[in-house]
Amino acid sequence: MSSVHAGSPVIADAHNHLHFRAFSRDLDDIIARAREQGVLAMLTVSIDESDAHRAIHVAGAYSGVYASLGIHPQNAGRFSPEDVLGLARLHNPGRTVAVGETGFDLYRTPESKTKQRDLFLAHISLARQLELPLIIHDRNAHEETVAVLDETQAWALGGVFHCFSGDTTLAKRVISEGFFVSVPGVITYKNATVIRQVVSQTPEEFLLVETDAPYLSPEPFRGKRNEPAYIRKTLEVVASLKGKTPENMAMITTENFNRLFLGKTAAVAARKTNPGELLCSSD
Numbered sequence: 494m495s496s497v498h499a500g501s502p503v504i505a506d507a508h509n510h511l512h513f514r515a516f517s518r519d520l521d522d523i524i525a526r527a528r529e530q531g532v533l534a535m536l537t538v539s540i541d542e543s544d545a546h547r548a549i550h551v552a553g554a555y556s557g558v559y560a561s562l563g564i565h566p567q568n569a570g571r572f573s574p575e576d577v578l579g580l581a582r583l584h585n586p587g588r589t590v591a592v593g594e595t596g597f598d599l600y601r602t603p604e605s606k607t608k609q610r611d612l613f614l615a616h617i618s619l620a621r622q623l624e625l626p627l628i629i630h631d632r633n634a635h636e637e638t639v640a641v642l643d644e645t646q647a648w649a650l651g652g653v654f655h656c657f658s659g660d661t662t663l664a665k666r667v668i669s670e671g672f673f674v675s676v677p678g679v680i681t682y683k684n685a686t687v688i689r690q691v692v693s694q695t696p697e698e699f700l701l702v703e704t705d706a707p708y709l710s711p712e713p714f715r716g717k718r719n720e721p722a723y724i725r726k727t728l729e730v731v732a733s734l735k736g737k738t739p740e741n742m743a744m745i746t747t748e749n750f751n752r753l754f755l756g757k758t759a760a761v762a763a764r765k766t767n768p769g770e771l772l773c774s775s776d
């Protein structure tokens with residue numbers, strides 16, 4: 494592996510599922526390709542308890558990879574609020590940096606809405622206990638999601654609406670509460686006018702970029718397995734909407750990533766992921 498982007502900005506993938514089976518065969522290659530593109534920071538997001546174990550393992554094996562603790566709303570029928578609270582046992586400060594993904598998926602699993610809400614409330618308790626920010630999954634559920642955050646005053650925890658699918662009104666509400674808007678590869682699609690408007694109107698200090706890999710590949714990889722290296726395509730569109738260079742936008746979104754998940758400035762994170770350290774790979 495060549496020395497990695499000395500001097501050029503780090504890119505942060507704010508949401509992926511690097512520890513999923515989809516990557517188990519070639520994870521070393523996936524990480525190497527990401528690093529070649531400058532993607533040196535990423536958050537691999539868990540969706541149930543055994544999945545959280547795998548996420549933490551991967552985060553431990555590669556520098557710059559962090560994990561979250563959460564049970565996906567789509568898994569609401571199979572897990573209880575106690576299961577969510579039990580994830581506290583897995584907390585590994587510095588490696589597990591967020592709680593989620595949690596919220597509502599009323600597109601794929603509307604029938605379990607009440608159970609999703611119960612799990613969401615448990616995630617909020619967990620985030621309070623561990624003092625970690627929330628990763629929100631909101632699909633077809635803007636009102637429900639905001640209502641829960643309002644009534645529990647969970648905005649104070651900080652967090653992000655991942656794969657943001659709302660309009661500018663929701664974006665304004667989210668950032669007025671200090672939450673971040675995370676932009677997926679969807680923004681590269683021809684018909685993605687709403688998310689482009691959201692990015693145009695959202696101040697850059699509230700924007701993150703994500704792949705949600707293995708899902709939602711940006712153009713021209715649409716339909717294929719997504720991977721962190723492809724985030725560059727998303728970053729380019731976001732940069733052009735904000736009138737910045739991709740390098741500049743990478744710096745800004747990485748600073749945001751560090752502020753939200755690591756409580757650090759970009760300078761500290763860049764020091765942490767020096768090229769020498771990057772050569773050690775998985776165990």
Ligand SMILES: [Zn+2]
Nearest residue numbers: 594630655656
């Ligand atoms: Zn999600």
Ligand SMILES: [Zn+2]
Nearest residue numbers: 508538594705
């Ligand atoms: Zn996800």
